[in-house]
Amino acid sequence: MKSSLMKRIIVLLVSVSFFSTYALPAWxxxxxxxxxxxQQSGAxxxxxxxTMLDREDVRRQLVERGVDPAYAKQRIAALSDTQIEELKGNxxxxxxGSGVVGIMIAVLxxxxxxxxxxxxxxxxxxxxxxx
Amino acid sequence: MGRAVKRRVCLAGALCAxxxxxxxxxxxxxxxxAALPRSRELVDTPFFPQQQYQCGPAALAxxxxxxxxxxxxxxxxxLVYLPGNQGSLQAEMLAAPAHYGYLAVPLPxxxxxxxxxxxxxxxxxxxxxxxxxxxxxxxxxxxxxYDLDRQLVYLRxxxxxxxxxxxxxxxxxxxxxGNWALVVVRPGEIPVSATASIYLQAxxxxxxxxxxxxxxxxxxxxxxxxxxxxxxxxxxxxxxYRLARYAEAEAxxxxxxxxxxxxxxxxxxxxxxxAGQGCRQAALExxxxxARAAPANPVIDDTLIEIKAMPSGTxxxxxxxxxxxxxxxxx
Numbered sequence: 001m002k003s004s005l006m007k008r009i010i011v012l013l014v015s016v017s018f019f020s021t022y023a024l025p026a027w028x029x030x031x032x033x034x035x036x037x038x039q040q041s042g043a044x045x046x047x048x049x050x051t052m053l054d055r056e057d058v059r060r061q062l063v064e065r066g067v068d069p070a071y072a073k074q075r076i077a078a079l080s081d082t083q084i085e086e087l088k089g090n091x092x093x094x095x096x097g098s099g100v101v102g103i104m105i106a107v108l109x110x111x112x113x114x115x116x117x118x119x120x121x122x123x124x125x126x127x128x129x130x131x
Numbered sequence: 132m133g134r135a136v137k138r139r140v141c142l143a144g145a146l147c148a149x150x151x152x153x154x155x156x157x158x159x160x161x162x163x164x165a166a167l168p169r170s171r172e173l174v175d176t177p178f179f180p181q182q183q184y185q186c187g188p189a190a191l192a193x194x195x196x197x198x199x200x201x202x203x204x205x206x207x208x209x210l211v212y213l214p215g216n217q218g219s220l221q222a223e224m225l226a227a228p229a230h231y232g233y234l235a236v237p238l239p240x241x242x243x244x245x246x247x248x249x250x251x252x253x254x255x256x257x258x259x260x261x262x263x264x265x266x267x268x269x270x271x272x273x274x275x276x277y278d279l280d281r282q283l284v285y286l287r288x289x290x291x292x293x294x295x296x297x298x299x300x301x302x303x304x305x306x307x308x309g310n311w312a313l314v315v316v317r318p319g320e321i322p323v324s325a326t327a328s329i330y331l332q333a334x335x336x337x338x339x340x341x342x343x344x345x346x347x348x349x350x351x352x353x354x355x356x357x358x359x360x361x362x363x364x365x366x367x368x369x370x371x372y373r374l375a376r377y378a379e380a381e382a383x384x385x386x387x388x389x390x391x392x393x394x395x396x397x398x399x400x401x402x403x404x405x406a407g408q409g410c411r412q413a414a415l416e417x418x419x420x421x422a423r424a425a426p427a428n429p430v431i432d433d434t435l436i437e438i439k440a441m442p443s444g445t446x447x448x449x450x451x452x453x454x455x456x457x458x459x460x461x462x
Binding site: 030032033062064079091092095109 | 187209210212213214215216218219220221222223225226227229230258260266267269271308309311331332335336338339340362365366369370372396397399400403430433434436437438
């Protein structure tokens with residue numbers, strides 16, 4: 001119930017604010033280059049609405065990560081359907097995504113090693129001074 | 132603490148890498164292309180020192196400027212930088228140059244491709260993993276040269292105008308990022324290492340940015356390089372169609388169909404190009420042929436409605452030989 005309401009809201013949002021950006025009303029019957037490429041790679045041809053929902057999903061993720069909403073719209077329009085699929089749900093695991101956690105752990109590890117070899121003395125549990 | 136640590140991302144990266152080097156996947160250490168010059172350095176490549184962790188915008192501005200676009204990292208930043216993740220995604224790095232009317236073309240993941248582009252005068256944007264596989268430390272930089280004899284690689288990287296990498300160390304950091312690389316070219320120019328399908332995808336990014344004229348120019352150049360590639364022809368037809376150059380679109384689709392007979396999607400588009408010139412009868416015949424190849428297809432049904440709504444003219448229209456066998460044995 002709740003999810004169907006959410007869906008309806010999303011569909012409404014999408015159709016109101018994004019239809020003009022993503023849809024190609026002037027050449028509706030044309031098979032676009034993007035679609036030709038997808039056919040070639042054997043990818044499943046999703047319905048236009050599903051593709052639009054995916055785009056809205058990724059756009060929202062960009063905004064959640066601090067991208068200016070006006071730019072987020074532009075950035076989404078620039079991506080191919082394949083790229084949208086790639087980003088959807090993977091944004092934090094793709095390269096350049098989760099670097100920071102890795103860096104923190106890496107720096108910590110370096111400090112531990114430096115502590116062990118005696119260059120630094122940050123952690124008291126490593127090489128405690130002899131009594 | 133967090134800020135101070137994060138600020139070290141690209142500066143302290145090399146230190147981390149040297150301390151954390153671990154075994155990784157095999158990578159090529161020597162190029163197989165014997166025609167490559169022994170050394171090359173693109174000394175004129177511009178340099179934009181990186182601000183904070185924004186190696187993505189800085190690296191992208193470097194290759195964009197090198198291709199002729201006058202843009203700063205500050206201009207590129209809102210198109211690729213993801214503040215929450217303090218980094219830039221590869222997909223967006225590939226998509227952004229089209230905003231300025233340029234193409235980003237990914238390289239085949241080989242050492243040969245990297246060196247070929249450099250020796251052809253094109254700096255190469257690379258993704259490096261300066262950490263290890265389990266503790267990645269992603270970094271974008273621009274390779275500007277190499278020396279096979281001295282075993283060195285030169286980069287514009289972070290705050291270093293000319294970072295010199297020992298050969299194997301560079302290759303390790305690069306292979307840990309999947310040997311990912313891209314070059315930026317102006318429409319009409321094709322990177323030496325490009326394959327037809329990668330190039331076609333790159334050129335299509337221009338269409339998404341409404342750079343249809345530039346896309347057409349890129350497709351035409353691709354067609355000259357790979358004349359037998361049907362989809363490149365069809366893509367050129369699509370760009371021409373959008374520019375309302377229906378005769379040019381028709382010719383492109385016909386050539387595509389001669390290379391890939393009976394492909395329903397291209398026949399669908401050919402029908403539209405014919406209808407655009409007032410050739411309704413010919414358009415309907417082509418569309419009937421497409422419907423035979425792909426029965427009950429909603430796209431073709433839409434096209435039929437669209438064609439019927441278009442004005443019918445009395446122009447000279449070329450007939451179309453349907454290569455798809457019809458129902459009941461009719462050709």
